Amino acid sequence: MKMSVLMILPILLVSLSLGAALFEDLSTPVVMESFESKTKDKDPVFNEITIQPGDKKDIWLMAQSHNGIHYSKSKWDQIKIVVDKTTEPYSATYHQVKNGKEIELRAACYICHANGPRAIRPNYESSSVKYSLKDKALIGMMNLRIKTYGRIKMKKSNLILDGRPRQRPLAYDGPKNWQELNIPTCLKCHNDSGFLSRGILKGQQYGTIEHLTKTGAMPPWPYKLDEEEKKQLAEFISSFK
Ligand code: HEC
Numbered sequence: 001m002k003m004s005v006l007m008i009l010p011i012l013l014v015s016l017s018l019g020a021a022l023f024e025d026l027s028t029p030v031v032m033e034s035f036e037s038k039t040k041d042k043d044p045v046f047n048e049i050t051i052q053p054g055d056k057k058d059i060w061l062m063a064q065s066h067n068g069i070h071y072s073k074s075k076w077d078q079i080k081i082v083v084d085k086t087t088e089p090y091s092a093t094y095h096q097v098k099n100g101k102e103i104e105l106r107a108a109c110y111i112c113h114a115n116g117p118r119a120i121r122p123n124y125e126s127s128s129v130k131y132s133l134k135d136k137a138l139i140g141m142m143n144l145r146i147k148t149y150g151r152i153k154m155k156k157s158n159l160i161l162d163g164r165p166r167q168r169p170l171a172y173d174g175p176k177n178w179q180e181l182n183i184p185t186c187l188k189c190h191n192d193s194g195f196l197s198r199g200i201l202k203g204q205q206y207g208t209i210e211h212l213t214k215t216g217a218m219p220p221w222p223y224k225l226d227e228e229e230k231k232q233l234a235e236f237i238s239s240f241k
């Protein structure tokens with residue numbers, strides 16, 4: 001027993017000092033290859049993620065390349081999520097930016113971002129990106145912040161750009177796209193109220209739902225779907241294909 005405490009102590013000290021060092025520069029950018037997002041041709045997507053933390057709002061910036069990691073930095077897509085911490089629950093807006101100016105969205109953000117910023121899941125097997133210990137710690141800290149936000153609502157004003165409905169919508173219309181995922185185990189957390197709640201998942205989010213359940217990320221351990229729920233999930237997803 002004594003032995004194991006002694007063995008853990010150095011690790012604890014290293015992680016504490018690493019944590020302290022990171023607190024000073026939480027807004028260091030981190031580059032990662034996404035495990036979930038792929039290009040149309042199933043090639044890797046690279047992201048450089050930065051957070052600008054604030055008292056009233058946190059700004060999440062992401063530069064994204066669908067053209068490989070060596071693509072000229074100035075040409076990477078620039079996207080942004082602003083988390084407003086003055087509302088109850090918190091609320092978020094989604095933006096596409098070019099040369100400092102807001103432009104039409106390149107994708108319907110809400111189909112993947114059901115609840116504000118998404119947990120960052122790097123492809124750790126990437127052949128293009130090597131992750132330092134500091135990168136991993138930084139990603140861990142970002143993910144912790146994302147989880148502790150809890151429920152985040154999309155601001156309705158965000159559906160409009162320059163006084164008009166967006167040409168490329170932020171979220172899709174129609175009852176099927178807003179159909180709720182009513183699987184009891186998922187509802188424990190993906191519900192509109194309650195301690196763990198982060199909003200009921202919608203039909204238009206089927207792609208992300210499929211990805212996270214296939215990879216085993218959802219439901220998180222120790223939660224499990226029973227046979228009836230597995231069937232329900234498969235039917236829900238296939239009804240959108
Ligand atoms: C196909 C799914 C998908 C779509 C569509 C999408 N994102 Fe993301 N986004 C992700 C995932 C997944 C992450 C987390 C990084 C990772 O693991 O790849 C992420 C991360 C981000 C981040 C970094 C902070 C965070 O959430 O971790 C920002 C900022 C962001 N996205 C903005 C946007 C905006 C703005 C749009 C709409 C223009 C958008 N995204 C559309 C999947 C998507």
Ligand code: HEC
Binds near residue numbers: 183213
């Ligand atoms: C114990 C609580 C819990 C349960 C149960 C759970 N989730 Fe999640 N889910 C989370 C948390 C926390 C996140 C955000 C952090 C992350 O991605 O790991 C999340 C993220 C997601 C996301 C990404 C959108 C978002 O809210 O960030 C999807 C999609 C998702 N879960 C699907 C499911 C599905 C489908 C089920 C049921 C099969 C399920 N989850 C069960 C807690 C849960």
